[in-house]
Amino acid sequence: MSKRKSPQELGRYLKFKRWLAGDLDLLEDVTEDAVPVAAPEIADRLPARDSALESRCRASEEVYGPEVWPQSHAPGYAQAWRDRVALQKGAGDAQAVLQAQEKSLGFFRAVYKIMAVLLCGAIILVFLWTTAFLPPFGNPDNPANNEVPARYIRHGVEETGATNFVTGMILDYRAFDTFGESCVLFIASCCVQVLLRVDACDGKSAARTRIQQENDRLFEPKNDGILQQTARLLVPLIMIFGVYIILNGHLSPGGGFSGGAVLGSGLILYLNTFGFAKTERFFNERVYRRMTLCALTFYCLAKSYSFFTGANHLESGIPLGTPGAILSSGLILPLNICVGLVVMGTMYSFYTLFRKGGM
Amino acid sequence: MEVFELLLLLSLVVCAVSVAVIRDLLASIIVFMSYSLIMCIIWILLQSPDLAITEAAVGAGVTSVLFFVTLKKIHAIRKEDRDE
Numbered sequence: 033m034s035k036r037k038s039p040q041e042l043g044r045y046l047k048f049k050r051w052l053a054g055d056l057d058l059l060e061d062v063t064e065d066a067v068p069v070a071a072p073e074i075a076d077r078l079p080a081r082d083s084a085l086e087s088r089c090r091a092s093e094e095v096y097g098p099e100v101w102p103q104s105h106a107p108g109y110a111q112a113w114r115d116r117v118a119l120q121k122g123a124g125d126a127q128a129v130l131q132a133q134e135k136s137l138g139f140f141r142a143v144y145k146i147m148a149v150l151l152c153g154a155i156i157l158v159f160l161w162t163t164a165f166l167p168p169f170g171n172p173d174n175p176a177n178n179e180v181p182a183r184y185i186r187h188g189v190e191e192t193g194a195t196n197f198v199t200g201m202i203l204d205y206r207a208f209d210t211f212g213e214s215c216v217l218f219i220a221s222c223c224v225q226v227l228l229r230v231d232a233c234d235g236k237s238a239a240r241t242r243i244q245q246e247n248d249r250l251f252e253p254k255n256d257g258i259l260q261q262t263a264r265l266l267v268p269l270i271m272i273f274g275v276y277i278i279l280n281g282h283l284s285p286g287g288g289f290s291g292g293a294v295l296g297s298g299l300i301l302y303l304n305t306f307g308f309a310k311t312e313r314f315f316n317e318r319v320y321r322r323m324t325l326c327a328l329t330f331y332c333l334a335k336s337y338s339f340f341t342g343a344n345h346l347e348s349g350i351p352l353g354t355p356g357a358i359l360s361s362g363l364i365l366p367l368n369i370c371v372g373l374v375v376m377g378t379m380y381s382f383y384t385l386f387r388k389g390g391m
Numbered sequence: 392m393e394v395f396e397l398l399l400l401l402s403l404v405v406c407a408v409s410v411a412v413i414r415d416l417l418a419s420i421i422v423f424m425s426y427s428l429i430m431c432i433i434w435i436l437l438q439s440p441d442l443a444i445t446e447a448a449v450g451a452g453v454t455s456v457l458f459f460v461t462l463k464k465i466h467a468i469r470k471e472d473r474d475e
Contacts, residue, residue, distance in 0.1 A: 198441055277444060285440035293448035300456055379453050386460040 193352030193361030194282035202287070203364045207335045214331065214371065221378050230389035256305070263305035270298035278372035282361045288371025295372065296379025303383070317391040320377045327370035334363055396436060403429050416467050420458045427451040 167174045184197060184205070194200035202210050277291030303311045353360030384391045406426040413419040427450030434443040462468045 196441075286444055287441060290441060290444040290448060293445060293453060297448055297452040297456075300453070382453075382457060383460065386457055386464070 189355050192364065193355050194364050195355050196282055196284060196287075198285075199282045199287050199364060199368070200361070203282075203367050204361075207363075207367070211331065211335050214328070214374070217378070218328065218374075221382070224382060224385060228385040228389055259305050263301055267298050267302050267305075270294060270301065274298060274372075274376075278368055279358065279365070281368040282364045283356060283358065288368040289375050291368075292372035292375025293379060295376040296383075299376065299380045300383045303380075308384075308388075312391075315380065320381055320391055323373050324377050327373045331367060331370045331374075334367060392436075396433075399429055399433055399436075403433070416462055420455055420462070423458070424451050424455045427454075 184201060188197050188200050189195060192200035192204040194204065274291045274293075274295035277286035277294060278288055279291075281287035281291065299311070299315065352362050355361070359365070381391055403426065406422050406429065410419050410422050410426065413422060427446055430450065431443045431446040434440070434446055459468070
């Protein structure tokens with residue numbers, strides 16, 4: 033039984049053989065993995081039971097499994113035959129049950145639609161009603177404008193050294209909160225890895241076939257001229273923009289997360305254009321793992337001291353420099369770089385996980 | 392400026408509704424992308440360029456790409472091609 037193949041695999045194999053023989057264009061052919069689907073009419077159009085054919089099918093079922101044999105011997109025959117047997121068994125009862133089910137389902141479908149519209153309208157109404165009680169936008173007397181933002185705005189630059197208040201807040205005053213947030217993100221990305229990753233270590237042949245099934249690189253155009261020329265122009269610009277956002281996170285709008293997302297999108301564009309082989313040369317799983325580990329550990333070491341001291345701000349001993357210079361504001365720049373690297377790696381690894389279940 | 396903002400907010404609502412209503416999955420993802428772009432402009436008008444950059448990169452870029460990959464995996468895009 034070790035020779036048993038899955039129906040998709042066998043279908044693909046047969047298709048590949050037809051392609052080799054030259055009577056099938058793989059790019060034109062869109063009916064992938066054609067496992068025969070039985071239309072109910074086939075059962076009626078079938079000839080009377082053909083015992084010789086059936087025994088031949090049985091024999092191949094022993095080798096390949098029940099789903100395969102109609103494909104190799106009599107297209108559509110087996111499923112139709114099975115359907116007819118099932119129909120004859122149930123005969124009238126099955127029809128009646130089906131009709132009754134359809135009727136009750138129809139009622140539920142109507143109720144479902146009405147309830148969905150009602151619920152949606154109710155939620156919209158509640159939200160609008162709540163919004164009516166919110167304080168007006170930009171009003172100086174709003175409850176949010178208390179002593180905390182006043183302190184941030186008045187003393188933010190001299191205390192954190194960052195001319196971008198938001199970054200100063202996120203990565204200095206509230207760096208420990210941000211650490212918790214990045215932990216949440218890390219756990220989320222771990223969950224995605226657990227769900228989507230194809231583990232190559234357990235059961236060599238099984239994993240290999242799964243990787244081949246997940247791999248959808250077979251059917252894509254390899255050298256798309258328009259895409260490649262555009263990407264040659266765009267990818268460097270996107271990457272430089274991402275690096276700029278990260279490095280200037282404490283001076284101008286942006287920071288680690290947005291810059292990392294831009295870098296990740298640039299990498300995904302590069303990957304889509306030039307294929308996995310070229311990206312794996314400089315960015316494979318080992319690089320990703322080491323990079324993420326180093327960045328997260330550095331962030332953890334640099335900011336988890338607040339957990340032990342209980343204070344929200346402590347002197348790090350690093351000179352803050354002149355606000356506005358690129359080497360200023362102490363730990364914020366290295367932290368931004370760390371966050372950027374982690375976010376870039378996470379975006380890229382999500383994409384590769386979706387594509388082929390691993391980097 | 393007021394009119395421009397109102398126009399943006401209106402198209403935001405239109406996009407949000409049409410994402411749910413459109414039956415073509417590919418088209419609804421593209422509408423979702425344009426929702427993110429409009430949101431990005433609104434963030435800039437609300438004077439938070441940080442969020443605008445993130446929205447453009449994550450909302451319009453990475454999320455839609457992931458959606459596209461998923462659609463390709465479940466063979467939803469290919470079916471659209473076959474109908475044409």
